[in-house]
Amino acid sequence: MNNILEWAAQQATYFISSLGNRWLHVQNVVEQAHWVSQVFDESEGEYLIAAAYLHDIGYAPELNTTGFHPIDGANYLRSLGYERLASLVAHHSEAQFEARLRGLESELAQFPREQSPVAEALNYCDMTTGPQGQRVSFEERIIDILSRYGEIDIVAQAIRQATPQLRQAVEHTQELLRSHNL
Numbered sequence: 001m002n003n004i005l006e007w008a009a010q011q012a013t014y015f016i017s018s019l020g021n022r023w024l025h026v027q028n029v030v031e032q033a034h035w036v037s038q039v040f041d042e043s044e045g046e047y048l049i050a051a052a053y054l055h056d057i058g059y060a061p062e063l064n065t066t067g068f069h070p071i072d073g074a075n076y077l078r079s080l081g082y083e084r085l086a087s088l089v090a091h092h093s094e095a096q097f098e099a100r101l102r103g104l105e106s107e108l109a110q111f112p113r114e115q116s117p118v119a120e121a122l123n124y125c126d127m128t129t130g131p132q133g134q135r136v137s138f139e140e141r142i143i144d145i146l147s148r149y150g151e152i153d154i155v156a157q158a159i160r161q162a163t164p165q166l167r168q169a170v171e172h173t174q175e176l177l178r179s180h181n182l
Helices: 001-016 021-039 042-054 069-079 083-089 096-102 118-129 138-149 154-181
Strands: none
Touching: 001 021, 001 042, 021 042, 021 118, 021 154, 042 083, 042 118, 069 083, 069 096, 083 118, 096 154, 118 138, 118 154, 138 154
C-alpha cells in the first residue's frame, strides 16, 4: 500500500472511527473508491482512495472550526501540506452550494476546485453510498438526504441545488466505468 493511502487510512481511523454511522459510510465510500480506481492510473487511483478516506474527516469534533465539514477537513489537510487532498475534500459533493447558504464562500474559495474525473469519481462514491454504508442509487441517496434533514434545512436546500451537478458527476463516472467494462 502506498504511503499516502496508509496515512489517509490512519487519519480516517483516528478521527472518524468513533463517529458510528459516519465511519460506516466512510469505510464503504473507500470500498467504492477502490473499485472505481481501476479506471485510473495508479497515482490518480491513489488520490481517489485517499480522498475517499478523508472526505468526511471534518466531522471530527476536534477539527470543527467553521461547522462545515468540507472546509474543516480541508483546513486540516492543508495545515499538513496536502493541497490536492484539501481541495478534493473542500469541494466534494458540490460543497459550494452549502457554503454559499452558510456564508462560507470566501473560506471555500481558498481551495482551488479541481475539475477532473477523480473529483467526479469522489462525488460518485459519496453519492452512491448511504449513511450507514449501504450501496444505494444516486436517486436513493438524494431522497435519503432530503428526508433526514427536512425540507427547510440548509443541507436539504443545498443538495437540491447541487443535484444537477452531482447527477452529471455520477453519470460521467458510470460512463467511465462502462468504458472499462466495470
